[in-house]
Each structure stands twice: as C-alpha cells, then as structure tokens.
Amino acid sequence: MNLHTWNPVILTLVTFIPMAGALLLLLLPRRDRDIRVFSLVISLFTFVLSLHLPVHFHRAQAGFQYEIDRAWIPIPNIHYHLGVDGISMWLVVLTTFLTPLCVLISWKSIDERVKEFFIILLVLETALIGVFVALDLFVFYFFWEATLIPMALLIGMYGHGRKVYAAVKFFMYTMIASVFMLAAILWLYAKVGTFDFVTIQNAIRAGQVGGFASAAQWLFLGFFIAFAVKVPLFPFHTWLPDAHVEAPTAGSVLLAGVLLKMGTYGLLRFNLGLFPEQARANAWWVMILALIGIIYGALVALVQPNMKKLIAYSSISHLGFVVLGIFSFTQAGLDGATYVMLAHGVSTGALFMLAGALYERRHTYEISEYGGLASSLPVYATFFLFVVLASVGLPLLNGFVGEFLVLSGAFQARAVYGILGATGVIWSAGYLLWMYQRVFYGKITKPVNETLPDLDLRERIALLPAMAAALVMGVAPLLWLNAISPAVQTALAPFAQLASKVVGQ
Amino acid sequence: MMTTGAAVIQIMPQGAEYIRILPEIVLSVFGMIIMVLDPLVDERATQKLLGGIALLGSLAAIAATLYQAQFPGFGFWGMVKVDGFSIFFHFLVTAITAVVILSSFEYMAVQRIRAGEYYGLILLGAVGMCLMSSAVELVLIFIALEISSISTYVLAGFRRRAAISSEASLKYFLLGSFATAFFLYGVALMFGATGSTSFSVIGQVLRSGQIPLLAYAGVALMFVGLGFKVAAAPFHVWTPDVYEGAPAPVVGFMSTAPKAAVFAVLLRVMFEINAPGRVGLIWVATALSMTLGNVGALVQQNVKRLLAYSSIAHAGYLLVAFASLPDNGIPAAMFYTASYAAMNVGAFAVVSHIAGSGERYVTLDDYAGLGRRSPLLAATLTIFLLSLIGIPMTGGFFAKFYVFSAALQANLIGLTIIGVLNSAVGAYYYLRIIVVMYMREAREELPATPVSPALGAALAISVAATLYLGLLPGRVLEFASRSAAELLH
Numbered sequence: 001m002n003l004h005t006w007n008p009v010i011l012t013l014v015t016f017i018p019m020a021g022a023l024l025l026l027l028l029p030r031r032d033r034d035i036r037v038f039s040l041v042i043s044l045f046t047f048v049l050s051l052h053l054p055v056h057f058h059r060a061q062a063g064f065q066y067e068i069d070r071a072w073i074p075i076p077n078i079h080y081h082l083g084v085d086g087i088s089m090w091l092v093v094l095t096t097f098l099t100p101l102c103v104l105i106s107w108k109s110i111d112e113r114v115k116e117f118f119i120i121l122l123v124l125e126t127a128l129i130g131v132f133v134a135l136d137l138f139v140f141y142f143f144w145e146a147t148l149i150p151m152a153l154l155i156g157m158y159g160h161g162r163k164v165y166a167a168v169k170f171f172m173y174t175m176i177a178s179v180f181m182l183a184a185i186l187w188l189y190a191k192v193g194t195f196d197f198v199t200i201q202n203a204i205r206a207g208q209v210g211g212f213a214s215a216a217q218w219l220f221l222g223f224f225i226a227f228a229v230k231v232p233l234f235p236f237h238t239w240l241p242d243a244h245v246e247a248p249t250a251g252s253v254l255l256a257g258v259l260l261k262m263g264t265y266g267l268l269r270f271n272l273g274l275f276p277e278q279a280r281a282n283a284w285w286v287m288i289l290a291l292i293g294i295i296y297g298a299l300v301a302l303v304q305p306n307m308k309k310l311i312a313y314s315s316i317s318h319l320g321f322v323v324l325g326i327f328s329f330t331q332a333g334l335d336g337a338t339y340v341m342l343a344h345g346v347s348t349g350a351l352f353m354l355a356g357a358l359y360e361r362r363h364t365y366e367i368s369e370y371g372g373l374a375s376s377l378p379v380y381a382t383f384f385l386f387v388v389l390a391s392v393g394l395p396l397l398n399g400f401v402g403e404f405l406v407l408s409g410a411f412q413a414r415a416v417y418g419i420l421g422a423t424g425v426i427w428s429a430g431y432l433l434w435m436y437q438r439v440f441y442g443k444i445t446k447p448v449n450e451t452l453p454d455l456d457l458r459e460r461i462a463l464l465p466a467m468a469a470a471l472v473m474g475v476a477p478l479l480w481l482n483a484i485s486p487a488v489q490t491a492l493a494p495f496a497q498l499a500s501k502v503v504g505q
Numbered sequence: 506m507m508t509t510g511a512a513v514i515q516i517m518p519q520g521a522e523y524i525r526i527l528p529e530i531v532l533s534v535f536g537m538i539i540m541v542l543d544p545l546v547d548e549r550a551t552q553k554l555l556g557g558i559a560l561l562g563s564l565a566a567i568a569a570t571l572y573q574a575q576f577p578g579f580g581f582w583g584m585v586k587v588d589g590f591s592i593f594f595h596f597l598v599t600a601i602t603a604v605v606i607l608s609s610f611e612y613m614a615v616q617r618i619r620a621g622e623y624y625g626l627i628l629l630g631a632v633g634m635c636l637m638s639s640a641v642e643l644v645l646i647f648i649a650l651e652i653s654s655i656s657t658y659v660l661a662g663f664r665r666r667a668a669i670s671s672e673a674s675l676k677y678f679l680l681g682s683f684a685t686a687f688f689l690y691g692v693a694l695m696f697g698a699t700g701s702t703s704f705s706v707i708g709q710v711l712r713s714g715q716i717p718l719l720a721y722a723g724v725a726l727m728f729v730g731l732g733f734k735v736a737a738a739p740f741h742v743w744t745p746d747v748y749e750g751a752p753a754p755v756v757g758f759m760s761t762a763p764k765a766a767v768f769a770v771l772l773r774v775m776f777e778i779n780a781p782g783r784v785g786l787i788w789v790a791t792a793l794s795m796t797l798g799n800v801g802a803l804v805q806q807n808v809k810r811l812l813a814y815s816s817i818a819h820a821g822y823l824l825v826a827f828a829s830l831p832d833n834g835i836p837a838a839m840f841y842t843a844s845y846a847a848m849n850v851g852a853f854a855v856v857s858h859i860a861g862s863g864e865r866y867v868t869l870d871d872y873a874g875l876g877r878r879s880p881l882l883a884a885t886l887t888i889f890l891l892s893l894i895g896i897p898m899t900g901g902f903f904a905k906f907y908v909f910s911a912a913l914q915a916n917l918i919g920l921t922i923i924g925v926l927n928s929a930v931g932a933y934y935y936l937r938i939i940v941v942m943y944m945r946e947a948r949e950e951l952p953a954t955p956v957s958p959a960l961g962a963a964l965a966i967s968v969a970a971t972l973y974l975g976l977l978p979g980r981v982l983e984f985a986s987r988s989a990a991e992l993l994h
Contacts, residue, residue: 074979075986076910113877142897149891156944157876164944171936176929183925186906190913 004056011066011082014050014092015129018042018099022122025115032114036107043100043125050096050129053089061483062490063133064198066087077194081136086487087268087338088132090480091261094345095132097469098257099125102250105353109249109360113337117158121250124400128258132265137185138195139445146175147259151251152213159246166239166246168374173239177229184222187215190276201273205494220278223270224286229262231319233286234293243458244312245365249356252308256315257349261341264322268337268491274325276494283327287413288328291420293320298427302434307358307365310435311351314391317424318344324421325406329495333409334488335481340402342480343473347390347399350466354384357459360408363450373446379454381440383463388436390470392429398473521581525587525639528595529567529632532602535562538627541620546895551620556610559624563603566631570595583703584642589988593839594638594769598762601846605758608854608963611956612754614662615862625845627758634766641777643692643702646770650688653683653766654734655761661751664864673750680743681733682797685731688730694818695723708778715716724780728790731774734767736760736813738793748813753860753867755855756809760816761846768823768842776831777992787828788920794821802934806869808856810847811934814895820846822908825924829911835989837907840982842905844900844974848892851967855886858960866951872938874947874984881954882913885941885964892971895928900974907982 006013021042028035057065064083072080084092102121110117127150129142148171156167179270185195191209192200203209222303229236240260244252265307297317304310325337357380361364374381393399403425411418444450455463523530539555539562546554574592579585606627613620631654640646658681662674696702698719699710711720733740748756775783798818805811823845826838859875859882860867876883892899905928912921956964974981 074975075982076906116876116880145897149896153943154938164940165945168936168940172933175859175932177927179925186910186913190910 003052004022005397006052007056007066008068009457010049011054011084011133013458014046014053014096015082015126015133017049018122018129019047019126019314021046022119022126025119025122028115030115031378032111035115035118037102040100040103041124042122042351043096046125047093047096047100050093053084054483055321057086057483059086060486062486067135067174069135069196076138076189078138079136079194080139080195081196082133082139083135085134085490086483086485087491088265089483090256090338090342091132091265092129094261094342095125095128095258098253098345098349101349101353101462101466102196102226102253105253105356106250107458109356111398113157117154120150120153120157124154128254128262130260135201136195137188137197140197142181144178144181144262145175147262148360151255151259154251154254155243155247156260158248158251161246162242163246169239170243172214173229174226177226177236180222180227180424181261182315182317184219187219187222195241197269197273205472216278217281220271220275222280223266223274224282227263227266227271227291228267231260231323232284232316233289233320233323234296234316235289237293237297237316240316241309241312244315244352245306245308249352249359252311252356253349256311256352257345259318260315261345264319264326264337264341267323268326269272270333272305272491272495279327280495282330283329283413286327287324287410289416290320290323291417293317294324294421294424295427298424298431298457302427302431304431305367306433307355307367307439308352309365310367310431311355314428314431315344315348317392317428318348321403321406321421322346322422324410324417325402328406328409328417329492330409330412331485331488331492332405333413334491335484336402336405336407336409338402338484338488339473339477341397343390343398343402343470346466346469346473347387347397350387350470351391351460353454353463353466354380354387360386362448367438369446370439370449371441371446372440373449373452374440375445376450377454379460383455383460383467384440385436387470388432390467390474393425393431394474396471396474398470400474400476519577521578524573525571525575525578525580525585526636528566528599528635531566531569532562532599532628535559535565536625536632538562539625539628541627542755542873543971548619552610552614555620555624555962556606557615559606559628560603562628563599563692564604565630566599567596567603570599579641583705584645585639586637586641588641588991589984589994590772590839591639592768593985593988594765594842595599595635597765597843597846598631598634598638598654600853601758601765601850602627602763604850604854604966605762607959608757608850609754610814610959611690612752612857612860616752616864617862618665618752623660626656626660627649628863630660630758634762638769639768640770641697641704641773647685647689647692647801650685650730650734650767652696652771653763654685657755657763659898660755660759661747663752663755664750665701667863669750671750671752673747676743677711677747677751682738684730684733686730687726687733689929691726691730693723694719694726698723703776704773711779711781717913720780721782724774724782725866728771729775730788731767731771732790735771735820735823736794736817737790737824738797738817739790741794741797741817741820744817745805745813748816749807749809749867753809753853753857753864756812757850757857760853761849764816764820765842765846768838771827772835772838775827775990776835784828787824788917791821791824791828792920792923793816794824795924796821799927799930799934803930805934807867808867808869808872808938809867811869811938812852812856815931815935816849819849819893819929821927822905822924823850825912825917825920826908828914828920829908831993832989833907833911833914833986835992836982836985837904837911839985839989840907840974841904842976843981844892844904844971847900847967847970847974851964852886852889852893852972854960854963854967855882855889858882858954859955861954868950869938871951872941873945874942874951876943878947878953879956882964885968886942887939888968888971890939892916892975894932894935898972898975900971900976900978903982904974905976
C-alpha cells in the first residue's frame with residue numbers, strides 16, 4: 001500500500017483517533033486494567049501514526065504540508081483547514097510521544113475514577129494536536145479553548161492539595177486572556193471575510209485589509225496577551241506554579257511539555273506571521289520580559305523548598321529562552337526557540353515523571369524530606385541525573401543545542417540580550433544541581449527513605465524513551481532542524497524584507 | 506384595520522386561512538381534551554394517559570407547523586401572517602413544549618402533582634406563544650400574550666404544597682399584569698400616533714416622513730411590557746424569586762418558550778414597523794441586563810436562582826442583536842433564541858431530576874460529587890453549562906458569535922466590549938457548578954436516582970440540538986436569514 005495516499009487524511013486521523021479512543025472508553029466496562037491497556041494502545045497507535053508526518057515530510061519544501069481544506073460552516077465562513085510545517089509537525093509528534101508516557105506514569109497513581117481520567121487524557125491529546133495543526137483561526141481558537149476544560153478537570157479532579165483553587169485559577173487566567181485573542185480574530189474576520197490563516201496572511205501582506213494600519217498594534221496585543229499568559233511570560237506567570245504543584249503527574253507532564261508550547265507556538269505562528277511590523281516594533285519590551293522571566297524564574301526556582309514548584313519555575317525560565325529566541329528574528333534564534341520547545345517538552349516532562357514517581361513513594365515534594373537517596377534508589381538517581389543534565393544544557397544532550405542557538409540569535413539581535421540570557425544557563429545549572437545534591441547526596445536523613453523501592457519496570461519503560469530522545473536530540477539535532485529551518489526561513493521572510501526596507505531608506 | 510383588498514371583501518375566512526392557525530387549533534383541541542378527560546380518569550392513570558396525550562398534541566403541533574409552511578400568507582383579515590419567521594418560532598415553541606412535557610413525566614410522579622391541568626395549561630399556553638409569533642396586529646398580539654401569560658402564572662404556582670411556589674405565582678401574576686398594562690398602553694399610544702394597530706400600516710406611516718412624538722412613547726411603553734416578559738433589566742426583579750419557586754420543568758418552559766415568542770414580537774415591533782428610538786432604548790436595557798444578570802449570578806448558592814440570573818444575562822446578550830442592523834440582527838436573534846432554548850430546557854431538565862421530591866436538592870452543595878454519583882447526568886449538564894458559557898462547538902458559542910458580530914457590523918463597539926467582558930464573568934459561575942460536580946465530594950451520600958426513559962429522551966434531544974447548533978449552525982442560520990429578508994421586504 002502506498003502510504004503517500006494517506007497524506008490528505010493523516011492529520012485528521014492523528015488528531016481525532018485519541019478522541020475516538022475516548023468515546024470507545026465511554027462504552028468500556030469499568031475494569032481499570034483494561035482501560036489502562038486500551039488507553040496505552042490508543043496513544044501508542046496515535047504516536048506510530050504521527051510518525052508518518054516526519055517520514056513523508058518534504059524537508060526542502062517550505063509552506064504547509066499534509067493540508068486538508070474543506071468548507072465547513074458557510075456563515076461565518078469557516079473551513080476545516082489543517083496543515084503542518086516543520087515547526088508544528090514536531091510539536092504534534094512531541095504531543096503524541098508524551099501521551100503514552102503519561103498513560104504509563106499514571107498506571108498506578110490514578111486508582112480511582114480511572115475511566116474518567118483516561119477519557120480526559122485522550123480528549124486533551126486531541127485538543128492539543130488540534131491546536132498545532134489548525135490553519136483556520138476559528139478551528140484554532142476552538143482547539144485552544146478545548147484544551148482548557150480537560151486540563152482544568154485533570155488538575156481539579158486528580159490533583160492534590162488546593163486543587164480546585166489551582167484548576168479555577170488556571171481556567172480563568174487562560175479564558176480571560178483568550179477573549180482578547182477572540183476579539184482580534186473577529187476583527188480580522190470582519191475585514192477579510194475568512195478565518196483562513198493563509199488567506200488572512202496574504203491579505204495583510206498585500207495591504208488589502210482596510211484600517212489595518214491603525215488596528216494592527218491592538219491586534220498584535222490581543223493575540224499576544226493570550227499567548228503570553230499561556231507561555232507564561234512574566235508577569236502573567238502566577239497561575240503556573242499553582243497549577244503544576246497541584247496537578248497529577250500526567251497533567252504536569254502535558255502542561256509543561258505541550259500546553260506551554262501552545263503559547264510560544266502561537267507567538268511564532270500568529271504574532272510573527274500576521275503582524276511582522278508590530279512584532280519588530282514591540283520586540284524590545286517583549287525581550288525584556290523574556291529576560292526577566294529567565295532570570296526571575298531561575299532565582300525563584302533556586303529558593304523553592306518544593307521539588308515540583310522548582311521544576312515549575314524552571315519552566316518559566318526555559319520558556320523565557322524560547323520567547324527570547326522568537327523575538328530575535330534571526331534564523332538561529334528561531335531555530336533554537338523551536339528546538340528548546342521540543343527539548344524542554346522531553347526533559348521537563350521526564351523531570352515531572354521522576355518527581356511524580358518519588359511522590360508515589362513518599363507523598364511529598366518537599367526537598368527537605370529527602371537526602372541521600374542515591375544509596376537507596378541507585379537506578380532512580382541515575383535516571384534523575386541524566387535528565388537533570390539534559391535540562392541544564394550539557395553538550396551532547398538536548399537542552400544544549402536549543403539554548404546555544406537561541407543565545408547566538410539573541411547576540412545577533414543585541415549583545416546585551418545574549419549576555420543576560422546566558423546567565424540563565426548558569427542559574428539553571430545552579431538550581432537543578434543544587435536540588436539534585438540535596439535530594440540524592442549525603443547521608444540518608446529520614447529512616448523511611450532507606451526502604452523505598454527503586455524504579456520498577458513500568459516506570460523505566462516510561463522514562464527510557466524520554467531519555468533516549470534527549471540523547472538523540474543532543475547528538476543529531478539536524479534530524480529535527482532540517483525540517484524546522486525551512487519553516488523558520490518562511491516565517492522570517494517578511495523580516496528580511498523589512499530589514500532591507502530600513503537599509504534602503 | 507383592513508390591509509389587503511381581498512380581505513376587505515371577504516367576510517368568512519377561507520380554508521387556507523384555518524391552516525394558517527392550524528398549530529394553534531391542534532394545541533387548543535388537545536389542551537381541551539386533556540381538561541375534559543382529567544376529572545373522568547382515575548388519578549393513577551392521569552400521569553401516563555394525559556401526559557401521553559399532551560406529548561401527542563405537541564408532536565401533532567410540530568407536524569401542523571411543518572405542513573403550514575407550505576401555505577405562507579395572511580389570514581383572518583390580515584391579523585395573522587404565516588412566513589418563514591413565524592414558522593421558525595412555531596417550530597421552536599412546539600418543540601420546546603414537547604421536550605418540556607417529556608421532562609415533566611418523572612417530575613410530576615416524584616412530586617406527586619396531579620397532572621391533568623398541568624399538561625393542559627402547557628398546551629394552552631403554547632397556543633398563545635405560537636399565536637404571538639404569527640400575529641401582525643397589536644390587539645391580537647395582546648390577546649396572545651395574555652393567553653400565554655395567564656397559563657404561565659398558574660403553572661408557576663403548581664407546587665401547591667410549597668409556600669414559595671405560591672409566592673412565585675402571585676408575584677409573577679401581579680407584576681406581570683402590571684407589565685401587560687404597560688404594553689396595552691403602548692399599543693393605545695401607537696394607535697393614536699399612526700391610526701392603526703396593524704404592523705404593515707404602522708410601518709408605512711413610520712417610514713414616511715415625520716415620526717409622531719407619540720410613537721416614541723408607544724414604543725417605549727411596549728418595550729417595558731415586553732422587556733418584563735423576557736426578564737430584561739431593569740424589569741427583571743421578579744425573575745429570581747419566580748424561578749426559584751416555580752416547578753423546575755415549568756421554569757425550563759417559561760424561560761424559553763414564552764421568551765422566544767416575546768422576542769418574536771419584539772423583533773416585529775422593532776424591525777418590521779421600524780420602531781423609532783430603538784438603538785438607544787435597547788442599548789441601555791442590554792448593557793444593564795448583561796451586567797446585572799452576571800453580577801447577580803456570581804453570589805448565588807441556589808442553582809435555580811443562579812440560572813435565573815443567567816437567563817437575565819442571556820436576555821441581555823440576545824437584545825444586543827436588536828440594537829444591530831436588521832439584516833444580520835434578526836437572524837442572530839433568532840439563532841440565539843433557538844440555541845438558548847436547547848441548552849436551558851436541558852439544564853432545567855437536569856435540575857428537575859436532581860431536585861428530588863419536594864425540590865429539596867437545589868443548592869450548589871447538592872451538586873457536589875454528582876460527577877461520581879451519576880457521571881452521565883453530570884456530563885450532560887456540563888455540556889449545557891459549557892454552551893451557556895459559550896465554548897466553541899456548542900450552540901451557545903455561535904449564538905454569541907452571531908450576535909456580537911452583528912453588533913460589530915453596526916459599529917456598536919462599546920456594547921460588544923461590555924458583552925464580551927460579561928461573558929468572561931459568566932464563565933466563572935457556570936464553571937463553579939462544573940467544579941462542584943466534579944471536584945467536590947458530597948457531604949452526605951445522596952442516592953443516585955435513575956433517569957427515567959422520558960427524561961432521558963428529553964435530555965438526548967436537548968444535547969443533540971445544542972451540539973447540532975454548535976457543529977453545523979449553517980442551515981439554521983441560513984433559514985433565519987432568509988426569513989429575516991422576507992420580513993423586511
């Protein structure tokens with residue numbers, strides 16, 4: 001069978017198979033083991049299917065691939081328009097890659113309302129993939145909002161501590177911010193008469209949108225605020241630590257691994273793609289916010305007594321790199337930003353899985369409760385060290401490549417941004433390694449920690465793929481970058497023109 | 506006043522003219538059959554028998570509406586007019602009636618209410634509501650409004666054993682009669698200003714040259730009366746008390762069917778006769794309704810009261826369409842009434858099930874742990890609530906979408922901003938119900954009563970309608986646009 005014939009439907013399949021799985025789960029009897037196995041099979045199947053994307057992707061070709069464009073609703077003019085470029089394709093694969101790991105890591109820790117949990121997880125997967133593949137602004141907005149409900153439910157139903165507070169805070173922050181994006185989308189629709197991303201982009205570039213010049217700054221801000229809350233960019237970040245600390249492990253993995261990337265992806269796709277001039281005009285303060293995020297996130301992470309909160313703040317710091325790279329408008333910066341998105345998804349996902357494994361054993365995230373774990377949990381300690389090093393940005397592991405590219409892009413944009421950004425790398429080494437030291441080295445301070453069981457087979461199976469990915473991404477970044485770079489070039493095309501316009505004057 | 510030449514000569518109505526009030530005839534006949542049978546049959550049999558007849562009646566009325574669609578035109582000396590617009594609202598009212606009857610079976614049995622007059626009144630009330638949407642003459646509209654109102658006054662007090670229900674009924678009756686008087690006064694002034702009570706004549710007078718000052722007063726007074734019926738601020742104060750006291754399925758009925766009918770009247774008043782002073786009047790009412798409704802709902806503990814305030818807010822969103830331009834305002838308003846009906850009837854059907862005997866369980870706390878107790882019911886209510894919030898893929902989203910884009914096209918930017926901010930506030934209290942259902946444990950173990958097949962059917966229809974309007978809104982909107990164009994030309 002010729003797999004190329006799948007190209008027009010592959011995105012639809014990848015997006016909706018988890019949803020179909022969730023619907024089938026509804027019908028399944030409440031036998032927890034079967035439900036877990038079934039969810040694993042569905043999510044693995046989705047992953048395998050999504051591998052079709054990079055395998056058949058035309059690397060040299062810019063623009064969107066695997067496109068499908070069908071008229072859906074006549075008034076308003078909404079099209080079912082999906083497609084991926086080199087950037088969004090990898091984000092889709094990241095999502096499908098992390099979901100089976102989430103299923104595995106939740107195998108035991110979720111022991112009641114199991115069926116609902118996996119239904120929510122699979123629905124969330126569909127919504128996340130949808131965000132990355134949608135090319136119709138309306139469809140995008142739908143999936144964007146659709147991620148909210150399952151995520152809020154995951155936190156609120158299966159979290160711990162102040163879970164309801166965290167869930168509602170998460171929901172309200174994102175919901176209110178997205179209203180501004182909706183307003184901007186509606187404005188564009190009113191002027192262009194379509195929600196189609198490509199059509200709107202062309203219309204804006206050709207200068208055919210009436211009143212665009214005066215509205216552009218507001219539109220830019222409308223999109224920006226929705227994405228900035230999601231990233232989260234300082235000062236919109238306060239929902240994140242709460243959400244992370246109270247979320248169940250799988251929720252944290254998807255939250256840090258994929259949900260935050262929706263924000264940076266949005267900035268890249270929509271803020272840069274639709275409003276290049278405004279992006280350039282506003283870049284100075286956005287980059288300052290990103291730098292504050294990098295340094296502030298790292299400093300706050302440094303003093304966290306709670307392991308999960310520490311990882312949460314480290315995410316704020318790492319995502320600052322992504323924003324820094326995006327708004328440097330350089331090839332290296334954007335390549336790096338995309339790469340950090342993927343690398344952060346893998347390694348922070350793994351960090352949350354490890355923290356979750358520890359929580360299952362001791363029911364606490366307090367760093368002071370541990371110490372000297374290296375002797376009682378040798379395998380766990382090794383895994384943890386590997387992931388910490390990947391996250392810190394050790395060369396030959398995944399974190400290094402992206403951060404290096406981002407920083408060199410930031411240097412090209414303005415040296416001081418690069419220098420300040422580079423301190424972030426040092427900070428991250430500081431807080432992660434210090435945490436590692438306090439948790440694993442020294443003498444065992446609490447007697448309970450002596451008898452903890454080490455990682456079992458299931459947990460190892462859940463963690464090894466992430467670690468393998470971290471290694472391969474560090475050694476052979478070109479496997480990813482050769483698809484990312486052409487997409488970045490396309491995204492940067494209007495900026496090159498802008499620059500030459502400035503030079504010409 | 507005579508409008509068409511043919512109608513002047515012809516004294517006796519022709520056969521086709523009866524078809525133009527066929528749904529009303531069908532509903533009246535079935536309503537009267539029920540009233541007559543009620544004292545004759547055994548009390549235990551009334552539930553199933555009379556409920557079944559009522560359901561049959563409403564289905565027959567739906568069929569009559571569809572049949573009637575082939576006979577557009579005026580009837581009864583230009584007093585009723587069958588057009589796409591009236592068909593739309595006839596279908597809506599009769600469909601709501603059918604779903605409410607379905608959701609009442611279980612409720613009536615649980616509350617041990619003698620069912621006879623109940624079903625009769627619902628059908629007879631529906632007569633008035635149907636007539637409102639096809640009447641194009643102010644006096645007939647007044648009569649139809651009274652038919653519909655009087656039956657809802659009685660229905661509100663149907664939980665005879667509960668004081669709160671009688672209070673609701675009395676309050677509704679007193680304030681409602683007061684409001685109707687305003688409407689009647691407005692009709693009188695309009696007649697004084699234009700010399701006619703027929704929409705087509707009034708429209709001609711108001712479109713040609715000088716608008717008499719009396720017409721402004723007439724429109725304002727009519728708006729007071731109609732605004733009361735749709736629970737728009739500042740005429741909304743009765744709503745929370747009445748909704749709290751009235752039986753839950755009745756609230757589902759009276760927050761949708763009569764409202765849809767009154768909105769139909771309001772659409773004709775505002776657009777067909779080109780009411781003067783429309784935008785200013787509506788602007789104030791809609792901004793107030795959205796804001797007061799949402800703010801009021803924030804602090805409610807009783808779910809019925811919460812939904813009452815939410816219905817005030819939704820009346821506000823809907824009225825935004827009335828301030829817009831007619832070509833897209835009318836279809837937006839029609840679509841909104843339909844999707845609001847789907848989600849609200851559904852939500853109250855769930856409330857009526859959970860309420861239990863004597864409506865004991867109506868506070869937010871009683872919903873705690875519902876996600877665990879009855880997952881399917883909780884999921885159903887979640888869909889309705891998400892639609893009320895206006896999450897995409899539900900009817901509520903497109904309803905808001907059409908209304909606000911109509912407002913934007915009319916350059917009502919201030920009103921749109923107020924509306925959008927209000928829907929963000931609204932998200933909070935609907936979400937609170939979802940949060941309580943899924944994330945809070947029940948304080949006491951409440952029994953999970955099984956959902957009866959009839960209620961299940963009612964819920965399935967409401968869910969299907971909510972999702973249909975959210976996924977494929979095209980056909981309904983297209984129909985609404987076509988009938989709006991018909992109405993205007």
